[in-house]
Amino acid sequence: MIPIKQPHIEYLARKILPQLGLELEDLDGFTCCPDPIWFRSIDNLTWMSVAARNLCVAEERGLDILTLCNACAGVLTETNALLKKDAKTRTKVNEILKEIGHEFHGSIKIRHVLDVLDKDIEREKIQSLVKRELTALNVATHTGCHLIRPHEIMQFDDPEDPKVFDKLVSILGANPVNYTLKTQCCGFSMALSYLDASSAATRDKLMSVREADADCLVVGCPACFQQLDTGQLLASRAFGLNFKIPVLNYLQLLGLAMDYSLDEVGYNTHKIKDTNFEKKVLPENNTLKYI
Amino acid sequence: MEDIDFENRHKIINKNKKVVMCLQCGTCTSSCLIPRYLKDYNPRMSFIHALYGSRKAIENPTLWACSVCHTCQDRCPEGVNPTELLISLKELAFAEGLAPKTVAQGTELVLSTGRAYPASAIVDSARERLNLGKLRDVDVKDLNKIAEKTGLREKLNKLKG
Amino acid sequence: MTGPDQQEKLRIGVFICHCGKNIGAVVDPAAVAEYAKTLPDVVFVIENLYTCAEPGQEEIRKAIKEHNLNRVVVASCSPKLHEPTFRRTLTEAGLNKYLFEMVNIREHCSWVHMREKEKATKKAMDLVRMGVAKARLLQPLEDITVPVKKEALVLGGGVAGCQAALDLADLGFKVNLVEKDPSIGGIMAQLDKTLPTMDCSICILGPKLVDVGKHENINLITNAELKSVDGFIGNFKVKVEVKPRYVDMTKCNGCGECVDVCPVILPNQYDMQLKPRKAIYCSFAQAVPLVYAIDKDKCIECGMCMDACDLNAINLDQEPQEINLEVGTVIVATGAEPFDATRKEEYGYGKLENVITSLEFERIICASGPTGGDLLRRDGGHAKKVGFVQCVGSRDEKCGNKYCSSYCCLATIKQAMLIKEHDPEAEIYIFYTDIRAFGKGYEDLYARGREEGLIFIRGRPSSIKENPKNKNPIIVVENTLTNELMEVEVDLAVLAIGLQPTEGARNVAQMLHIPIGADGFFIESHPKLKPVDTPVDGIYICGTSAQPRDIKDSVTTGSAAAARASIPMGAGKFSVEGITSVLVHPEKCTACAICTTKCPYGAIQVKEKGKTPAIIIEASCKGCGTCVADCPFKALDQRHFADEQIFAQIDAALEEDPEDKIISFNCNWCSYAGADLAGVSRFQYPTNVRIIRVMCSGRVSKEMIMRAFEKGAGMVLVAPCHPSDCHYISGNLHAKNRIDQLYKVLPSKGIDPRRLRLEYVSAAEGLVYQRLIKEMTEQLEEFKKQGIVKTPVKGG
Secondary structure (H helix, E strand, O other), X not given: OHHHHOHHHHHHHHHXXXXXXXXXXXXXXXXXXXXXXXXXXXXXXXXXXXXXXXXXXXXXXXXXXEEOXXXXXXXXXXXXXXXXXXXXXHHHHHHHHHOOOOOOOOOOOEXXXXXXXXXXXXXXXXXXXXXXXXXXXXXXXXXXXXXXXXXXXXXXXXXXXXXXXXXHHHXXXXXXXXXXXOOOOOOHHHHOOOHHHHHHHHHHHHHHHHHOOOOEEEEOOHHHHHHHHHHHHHHHHHHOXXXXXXXXXXXXXXXXXXXXXXXXXXHHHOOOOOHHHHHHHOOOOOOOOOO | OOOOOHHHHHHHHHXXXXXXXXXXOOHHHHHOOHHHOOOOOOXXXXXXXXXXXXXXXXXXXXXXXXXXXXXXXXXOOOOOOHHHHHXXXXXXXXXXXXXXXXXXXXXXXXXXXXXXXXXXXXXXXXXXXXXXOOOOOOOOHHHHHXXXXXXXXXXXXXXXX | OOOOOOOOOOOEEEEEEOOOHHHHOOOXXXXXXXXXXXXXXXXXXXXXXXXXXXXXXXXXXXXHHHHOOOEEEEEEOOHHHHHHHHHHHHHHOOOOHHHEEEEEOHHHHHOOOOOOHHHHHHHHHHHHHHHHHHHHOOOOOOOEEEEOOOEEEEEOOOHHHHHHHHHHHHOOOEEEEEOOOOOOOOHHHHOOEEXXXXXXXXXXXXXXXXXXXXXXXXXXXXXXXXXXXXXXXXXXXXXXXXXXXXXXXXXXXXXXXXXXXXXXXEEOOOOOOOXXXXXXXXXXXXXXXXXXXXXXXXXXXXXHHHHHOOOOOEOOOOOOEEEEEEEOEEEEOOOEEEOOHHHOHHHOEOOEOOEEEHHHHHHHHOOOOOOOOOOEOOOOOEOOEEEEEEEEOOOEOOOOEOOOOOOHHHHHHHHHHHHHHHOOOOEEEEEEOOOOOOOOOHHHHHHHHHHOOOEEEEOOOOEEEEEOOOOEEEEEEEEOOOOEEEEEEOOEEEEEEOEEEOOOHHHHHHHHOOOEOOOOOEOOOEOOOEOOEOOOOOEEEOHHHOOOOOHHHHHHHHHHHHHHHHHHHHHOEEEEOOOOEEEOOHHHOOOXXXXXXXXXXXXXXXXXXOOOOOEEOOOOOOOOOHHHHHOOOOXXXXXXXXXXXXXXXXXXXXXXXXXXXXXXXXXXXXHHHHHHHHHHOOOOOOOOEEEEEEOOHHHOOHHHHHHHHHOOOOEEEEEOOOOOOOOOOOHHHHHHHHHHHHHHHOHHHOOOHHHEEEOOOOOOOHHHHHHHHHHHHHHHHHHHHOOOOOOOOOOO
């Protein structure tokens, strides 16, 4: 989704991550992970095989997979764990993979970028990139669902009381705030057939964020982003509420702390913008430029 | 009064052996986001329908609103794995043509382009502006071979024609 | 071991049991009886409906007398159930009880092959043939009798332990009651009221504790822990370590002056950390012994208490003391621990201030507790609206406790009624999945609860949130009876926690060599017929150490354990089975002393290596046979499980179609019981397996396994206890080593090593045994197809 709908996130990842010492390699052959909600539900075996195929592509190069998306992280990690644990299913999937010249071994790991930033990169290293601490900013974090559950498999953070994302935000000098609906799902899945219900879920989430006096909402997933950004616009219209809570990907927030302009981090593409937020992230006497 | 349809019941049990452990405690439904916004969505009810072999288990269109967030799976005290169970029910629903049209369309898009979203000139120019280079080529031959082997291709064709 | 006297002609009687329909509906007893008649040396065969019943036993006695039988074979249920019964029958008829062999055609045949009647009948015939083959070689034996000291050890001073101790003491036995806390009383001392009668808990427990403290036959050792146990029934040598309480028990009179001056304030465990205590403390007012103790870790050694004490009872230099005890029996009453509710994170216990556990509730509602009996919240406000969440830490796979803790349903109703007593206007919700009202008076209390207006909502809450304005817990649940989602805001949420095994349980089990179940609690010898015995003679379990229980069942099992323990102590002696190891060929013994390295009981000794032959101390010999199997010179043999006898069983099993058979060596305590459990549970498996019973997998020698292969067995299975669970401590380890060595040489003998399997099966793993046999049978079919299993050449 990111390369097509939110390419600025890809841009930021390619620009920032090497500065933190990460070596990124592009592999030919990756396809859609595929999505855990609809593709999986019409044929679980195909879903697992396509996911396993993606894993094989990386295994054959001996490289771990880095993802920028919760769903990709969830799908690939879950498939990896399931196939490693259950010999019967593994045999079945390998039979299918054999036809296309692959074999799953379970030799690599899948890492979401937030997980890498939390567990592999030293706090000081990230801090060394920060040129402008975002101390005026109150940030509400949304870890999402597929990155954090099933807890036994994902092992990213405590699903009942997630703290990792908050930690990453505070490294940038910003102030993470707690809000009552912090662990509530964004509601993306309902948007397909039940737009009203989906807007209502987004509305409740945003009202909770507003109550906590947050200036923005930070996510780690393009689907969450779309639901909370475009969905925010739809919810505002549907319920006559004027939400103005900009939603950003963590990499965008990091970029701003590294003194990238709002343009460069792709803020201009967002549906929801707010001058109050903009003032808080820019140095004094700066004017905005839009493409 | 609906009798128990043993054939259907056994079909579902064979797919997910743990379904018989469901005690109807309601942990899944009260953990879930969706029932708060969609009145007809209730995983627990779907499971009791499944246990009785009732078609209500697969006919409910709100089944497709599930986000597969795994919260019910994390909490179920009987280890029933409601997430997997719901996916099985959706698989059965799809096979009978009860899935929303967009789901099959989305799947076809992945099988024909390797991606979940369509490429276009706008996408290309946005990427160019960011110096990102064109979208990598994706070889979908393998994806389609998989779909053939698993029988998904046949299922999709059956629904088209 | 040679056969019977040449003069004595064998006269074997075979009794085939129908066991009602249990055997009779699957195996054809008549056909088996007919077959038995054809076996050499069998002179009498009869069918019984229920051989174990008095008429059946009478038939055996009659037949022995009338037909001059000198060997008896009963084909019926598991010897673990009725071998003692029939041995007694033989004794009554004047025959040595070891001339009896039992063939298991129920648990190991009719119950597991219910849909294969013909094959089951054929298998039963094979099993009878095996039993008769062994019976031919049986020898009369004498049991060894050991004296039993009339003194007992009771571990744990909760209500079960106290009951057991008092009963034994009243019977006239000396009892040592060891308790790890400074006072006895256990969890019952922390409860406010008991159900269903609403008695004050400490009021009814207190007098019992006083009786324990006063009883001239009870030696109360508190603040102490078990360090080691050696020996055997009648003669257990126990080491106990008494931790220092820094107060001289002979001087302290419980006046409490020291407490007033102590400057250190700490949370009080007895009051669930809701009320403070000092570093020098007495757990509760009715403590027995009423002697203070100092929490040395927190003590700042200011010496104020010493100044205040007129009796000079405080001694900060007190050292731990080791006490040695010699007892005839041991009763384990170590109890259980409350479930740690922080493990159920969704409920916010430990984070949300108005979410408490049921045990904390007991202290709060108790008039002598931290709030004087007022139902107060953390902010001091009165709780009017209370929600009880059931099954916390029980019936929960995610928490690792699948069992039901049994008392919590009614304990909650009791607690709700207590609230209503104080405040009839209180609004009380009980969130449940089922209400289990199994005990006497329980259904009545449930009914009264409904009459008092308690609101029952059927739904298991998925989480508890908090209203940030007033810190009220909000219980999130689906009402499964109305299909509605509810978010119920209450003043106080009470989590009905269950019980789980104590942290030290595994340690105690290892010290005593008693088994622990999959749920972590101690296992009784038989769930129905021996509810307080353990497989180790002289050691009994009671109270919540065996399973979560209510007070009544704890007291009942405490008394039961005392009764059971008083049998050997009352008799003053105990018989050790005569199935011990024996040096049959002293001329072959080279005093290599390898046998001494295999015995964990020190029951076989070589005084001078290389010089003096091995000596067996029979009273210590448990009859596992490990030394026998590992003797490189075959100088040893085991009575009643002799090499010749087992070879005869192997030969008999493989007389026909050996390549279809799986010979399974099952040990009496684990895999034989596991196979029995598969039978009891009616887990079905293919008929190929022929089980040969040994006391321990350590008895299974390389020669026995090779004998089976030489006779053409398709596959051989040795099924020991899991590592660290062996009834004879290390027999299974030696079995594994032996078999590992055998694997290396099998190919050179033309035997595919995959035909020999070593798989651990415990007494609780009926399912595992079933799956194993199914899997091995499938494998055997594959091997046969691939020609890996060949029929033996005659004479080979």
